[in-house]
Amino acid sequence: MALVEVKNLKKYYVNNDSLLYKLANKGPINVKAVDDLSFEIEKEDTLAVVGESGCGKTTVARSVLRLIEPTAGEILYKGRSINNFNKQELKAFRADAQMILQDPRSSLNPRFIVEEIVSEPLYIHNQIKDDFNLLDRVWELLDLVGLSKRYSELFPHELSGGQARRVGIARALALQPEFIVCDEPTSGLDISIMSAVLNLMKKLQQEYHLTYLWISHNLHEVRYISNKVAVMYLGKIVEITDTNTIFNNSVHPYTEALFSSLRGINDDWNYKEREIIEGEVPSPINPPSGCSFHPRCKYSFAKCKKVEPELKTVEAGHLASCHLYN
Amino acid sequence: MPEKILKIDDLAVEYKNKGKYLRVLQGINLELKKEEILALVGESGSGKSTLGKTILRLLPDSARIKQGKIIFKDQDICSLSEKDFNDQIRGQEMAMVIQNPQNALNPVFKVGTQILDVLYFKSKKQKSRKELKKEAVEILKKVGISDPEYRFGEYPHQFSGGMKQRVMLAMAFISNPSLLIADEPTTALDLTVEAQILNLLSNLVEEYQTSILYISHDLGVVAGLSDRIAVMYAGRIVEVAQTRELFAEPNHPYTEALLNCLPDYQKTEELQTIPGQVPDLNNYPTGCNFHPRCSYSFARCRQEEPRLEEIDSEHFSACFLNDP
Numbered sequence: 061m062a063l064v065e066v067k068n069l070k071k072y073y074v075n076n077d078s079l080l081y082k083l084a085n086k087g088p089i090n091v092k093a094v095d096d097l098s099f100e101i102e103k104e105d106t107l108a109v110v111g112e113s114g115c116g117k118t119t120v121a122r123s124v125l126r127l128i129e130p131t132a133g134e135i136l137y138k139g140r141s142i143n144n145f146n147k148q149e150l151k152a153f154r155a156d157a158q159m160i161l162q163d164p165r166s167s168l169n170p171r172f173i174v175e176e177i178v179s180e181p182l183y184i185h186n187q188i189k190d191d192f193n194l195l196d197r198v199w200e201l202l203d204l205v206g207l208s209k210r211y212s213e214l215f216p217h218e219l220s221g222g223q224a225r226r227v228g229i230a231r232a233l234a235l236q237p238e239f240i241v242c243d244e245p246t247s248g249l250d251i252s253i254m255s256a257v258l259n260l261m262k263k264l265q266q267e268y269h270l271t272y273l274w275i276s277h278n279l280h281e282v283r284y285i286s287n288k289v290a291v292m293y294l295g296k297i298v299e300i301t302d303t304n305t306i307f308n309n310s311v312h313p314y315t316e317a318l319f320s321s322l323r324g325i326n327d328d329w330n331y332k333e334r335e336i337i338e339g340e341v342p343s344p345i346n347p348p349s350g351c352s353f354h355p356r357c358k359y360s361f362a363k364c365k366k367v368e369p370e371l372k373t374v375e376a377g378h379l380a381s382c383h384l385y386n
Numbered sequence: 387m388p389e390k391i392l393k394i395d396d397l398a399v400e401y402k403n404k405g406k407y408l409r410v411l412q413g414i415n416l417e418l419k420k421e422e423i424l425a426l427v428g429e430s431g432s433g434k435s436t437l438g439k440t441i442l443r444l445l446p447d448s449a450r451i452k453q454g455k456i457i458f459k460d461q462d463i464c465s466l467s468e469k470d471f472n473d474q475i476r477g478q479e480m481a482m483v484i485q486n487p488q489n490a491l492n493p494v495f496k497v498g499t500q501i502l503d504v505l506y507f508k509s510k511k512q513k514s515r516k517e518l519k520k521e522a523v524e525i526l527k528k529v530g531i532s533d534p535e536y537r538f539g540e541y542p543h544q545f546s547g548g549m550k551q552r553v554m555l556a557m558a559f560i561s562n563p564s565l566l567i568a569d570e571p572t573t574a575l576d577l578t579v580e581a582q583i584l585n586l587l588s589n590l591v592e593e594y595q596t597s598i599l600y601i602s603h604d605l606g607v608v609a610g611l612s613d614r615i616a617v618m619y620a621g622r623i624v625e626v627a628q629t630r631e632l633f634a635e636p637n638h639p640y641t642e643a644l645l646n647c648l649p650d651y652q653k654t655e656e657l658q659t660i661p662g663q664v665p666d667l668n669n670y671p672t673g674c675n676f677h678p679r680c681s682y683s684f685a686r687c688r689q690e691e692p693r694l695e696e697i698d699s700e701h702f703s704a705c706f707l708n709d710p
């Protein structure tokens with residue numbers, strides 16, 4: 061049984077005050093942030109979700125942790141629907157499933173020192189027996205993420221970006237979770253700090269058998285950290301398979317376009333001569349008909365404008381949604 | 387030998403902090419050739435933007451040039467008056483594009499109007515509005531904005547990040563500058579849009595024969611864009627080389643360490659990390675700035691400052707390992 065199963069997840073935001081709505085006066089507009097998404101995450105796997113901004117990655121992340129209520133669909137954790145959890149079950153789930161956020165500083169309470177930030181989940185979940193071993197536990201957690209004891213007394217504004225992110229990781233680890241959702245955990249970090257965070261997350265995964273849902277738009281990082289990849293475009297998964305296959309034998313034209321921007325520093329190439337996909341990601345308010353990628357797709361044909369392709373198995377463990385393949 | 391357009395000579399810049407001046411840039415020596423794209427890379431706080439702002443005279447009042455020269459087309463521009471610099475250089479001979487086009491375009495005016503202003507100024511207020519509008523629409527088209535006539539009348543907030551950056555590039559190139567300073571202009575953009583903008587930039591450079599100082603912390607981006615790379619660490623340039631050579635044969639221990647940290651889809655080995663942290667402005671180490679983190683450091687590194695020396699043809703590095 062997969063640790064996490066997402067079945068036909070939909071999240072529509074209702075946008076009442078947009079200009080379009082007022083002009084058209086046709087009733088509220090649905091922003092289809094996530095539209096009918098299904099995937100599974102096996103225990104100890106790292107599923108990376110890649111895609112351009114606004115394609116719905118964060119919405120997926122927040123839905124999976126039940127931080128937002130889906131419009132439709134079901135999310136199973138260890139085989140049980142998280143939307144039917146009672147209060148107690150939800151609390152246990154909140155301890156078991158953690159999140160590491162994109163903007164670490166804004167997610168740390170500025171009035172708390174690091175010690176309070178890291179130990180807060182322990183209080184909330186009544187895991188404190190006496191104050192003495194609390195500080196020990198905090199130091200232990202800080203040590204895990206490579207911060208010395210002295211950091212326990214600092215405020216968030218006294219930390220560098222990389223340190224703040226590590227404090228966020230220490231806090232997420234406090235309750236010994238099994239599952240961590242990482243929403244662009246390295247974006248905006250310097251290279252040397254990024255590699256330290258990546259190595260740390262890899263080490264923790266091996267030691268504590270963690271399962272990650274890893275959101276990123278850095279394909280090099282995805283190659284390093286994940287063993288499965290889901291490619292999203294306008295609220296939908298267009299291709300999902302293991303990391304090796306995505307990098308070497310992907311089939312969807314959008315995956316091809318996205319990964320054609322991928323070059324190693326030792327490849328001989330330049331932007332001048334490269335073939336580059338045109339256009340930008342359309343708005344989810346008014347997505348194109350049929351296959352939503354068709355206005356940018358160099359393979360598109362008549363059917364693509366009319367019929368939406370379904371996500372189907374191309375070969376064992378490899379799904380894609382494109383009329384070229386079914 | 388292609389002609390030099392910019393030569394920076396032993397430049398040092400300081401910021402005032404709590405009444406005390408702190409050195410941000412030190413011993414900067416750098417040359418930019420005609421039609422060359424030179425990338426300036428380094429981690430946050432290393433002084434990249436400060437160097438860009440120094441060249442364009444955009445430093446805040448709290449900063450001062452402590453020593454050194456900036457020679458632009460055989461003229462020491464540090465000695466120009468503010469007025470002469472504004473009249474002759476800024477926006478004419480030199481232009482800049484920055485990370486956040488939101489802040490660079492005025493939200494209250496239509497995009498077209500803002501382009502018209504630049505064109506009007508450039509035409510020395512000679513041409514008619516109608517003529518200029520035609521030119522402006524042409525320019526929008528050239529930088530890849532579809533429906534340019536319609537877009538001309540829209541406001542900046544109606545443009546996506548990528549479109550705004552296209553407009554910024556268009557405006558920067560109107561005066562046909564000899565030098566463009568680009569400070570992380572694609573950082574906020576999506577991958578496919580970033581590739582589009584860099585492709586556009588490469589083509590504009592060729593067409594207008596402009597030189598570019600491209601500031602970035604993304605080695606992957608500059609790998610496909612620049613002719614040469616200058617690596618900065620804690621206010622100093624530690625290595626300069628041709629792009630391919632820098633990646634294939636880095637000389638400076640910091641460059642080497644940085645490349646070993648970088649996740650790369652072709653890499654199979656573990657990522658390395660660099661112990662310690664980038665030093666603070668008010669806490670630069672003695673001797674070589676990198677010595678507390680350098681795995682090769684030896685006694686001399688703590689006492690003397692290494693200078694940027696040519697170690698191979700067109701390859702410069704500031705490290706005592708080259709000078710035993």
Ligand SMILES: Nc1ncnc2c1ncn2[C@@H]1O[C@H](COP(=O)(O)OP(=O)(O)OP(=O)(O)O)[C@@H](O)[C@H]1O
Pocket residue numbers: 401402403410428429430431432433434435436437446448603666667
């Ligand atoms: N106005 C200022 N007053 C005082 N110190 C400043 C000022 N502007 C920048 N600094 C300091 O100067 C150093 C270099 O800053 P700079 O902005 O040039 O770095 P950078 O290499 O462009 O970094 P990033 O990659 O984060 O943009 C930093 O330590 C910064 O804190």
Ligand SMILES: Nc1ncnc2c1ncn2[C@@H]1O[C@H](COP(=O)(O)OP(=O)(O)O)[C@@H](O)[C@H]1O
Pocket residue numbers: 073074075091092093094111112113114115116117118119120344
């Ligand atoms: N609270 C919200 N209200 C309305 N629209 C939203 C909200 N959150 C996200 N959206 C929209 O949903 C889409 C997906 O957003 P998001 O999941 O944040 O994407 P990503 O993380 O991939 O950048 C975007 O069009 C975004 O504007």
Ligand code: SF4
Pocket residue numbers: 312313314351352353354355357358359360361364369381382383384
């Ligand atoms: S369905 Fe058609 S438009 Fe969509 S990705 Fe496939 S070929 Fe392209």
Ligand code: SF4
Pocket residue numbers: 638639640674675676677678680681682683684687692704705706707
């Ligand atoms: S001078 Fe010394 S400390 Fe500095 S980079 Fe070279 S070996 Fe390392």
Ligand SMILES: [Mg+2]
Pocket residue numbers: 117118
């Ligand atoms: Mg997001």
Ligand SMILES: [Mg+2]
Pocket residue numbers: 434435436
């Ligand atoms: Mg900067």
